[in-house]
Amino acid sequence: MKLSKKGEYALRALIELGIAQEVGRELVQVTELAGSKQIPIKFLEQIMVDLRGAGWVESRRGKFGGYRLRVPARSLPIGQIVRAIEGPLAPIGCVSQSAYEPCSCPDEDHCGLRMLMMDVRNAIAGILDRYTLADVVEVTLRKMRRDGLPLPYADSHVAPRPVAVPVSAARRRSAAAPASPIFPARLAPVEGLIKDLFEDYTI
């Protein structure tokens, strides 16, 4: 039931990019994404390539280059990210919705393990498919603001060149190009920490 380092780094990078976007920062470079956070830079680089391949981020090369989100964070459920990077959410093949495959049990319908794991899968998917990248970003920023922490990416040195130049990507890879301009509303949160934080209106 483990998330691999790759998955962890990918999610953290996407969250960081979401935060950057939220506070108005144009581009963030890999060095900065990894910086101070102990993520091995070169490893993160090749993870970013995967994320670009998936169509979720775009990059600009050369000096003052970097990455930024290519899709609205609200349209990107965490479950989709995990599935793309890590594989199916289900702990066992025979209960996977997205990638079912029969296991060796003689009778799936009367397998207690299957019933149990079905419940586990639904619990996991219930959380990861309900929250989007935007939710996680929002919850992070709210907590930071509440505790009076300085927000990251607050327009540091790299800033200017105000004109939004078209960025390199999206040429070769036609990949997933969703970008429906309508942002879906936030789904109701499930029980848990995140729900508590969303409902803490003292903030």
Next chain:
Amino acid sequence: MKLSKKGEYALRALIELGIAQEVGRELVQVTELAGSKQIPIKFLEQIMVDLRGAGWVESRRGKFGGYRLRVPARSLPIGQIVRAIEGPLAPIGCVSQSAYEPCSCPDEDHCGLRMLMMDVRNAIAGILDRYTLADVVEVTLRKMRRDGLPLPYADSHVAPRPVAVPVSAARRRSAAAPASPIFPARLAPVEGLIKDLFEDYTI
């Protein structure tokens, strides 16, 4: 978020032993546990050694030997089994209750990923720590009876020798020897398939 083959086989073996116990079968041999279920015998053998090391099963050697449960199935939460075979339930070290270890994030308290994964961990643990081996066995047997299937291990050839001879294990390894004679009651089930089946009183 995957369960390894080893974990899957271990759980299936324990469930089978639980069923065997429930229908009055004394011992089940590895060949039979693996038989018809495509589990590689030699692999299962060494998994059984682990289970014995954990104190959950005991074995009798020699002709007409085999395995059986050593602890009441009701006292064995699935979560414990998974933790022992697979490691912590938490998807990420910084949200593990049983094996916490800090991750490389600079500030755990304001990490959105951590909050999210905490919810996931709690959801998983909420299921796996609530149901015991006995619950899974019961749910399996109920479904089989309801559909009129023949129960397995219905006193086949190996049966007799009614005297319960003390079995080999529990000598070298002093391991976990719980065996409180009081069977804990079943905890209230959480939402899900298993709960539905438990509440289906038409059976």
Next chain:
DNA sequence: TCATACCCTACCGAAATAATCAACTATCCA
């Protein structure tokens, strides 16, 4: 004493992980 079935140790190939190295490219400034 023989057959059976658990027990132990070693090994192996493949895949996933984590990280490194070596190019390549866009931008800037002289």
Next chain:
DNA sequence: TGGATAGTTGATTATTTCGGTAGGGTATGA
């Protein structure tokens, strides 16, 4: 114009884990 610089991209490699084999050793009961 032509490096120099800062950054991305692709290929490669070392390490560990996973899933499984193989073979012999040992206790036990018939």
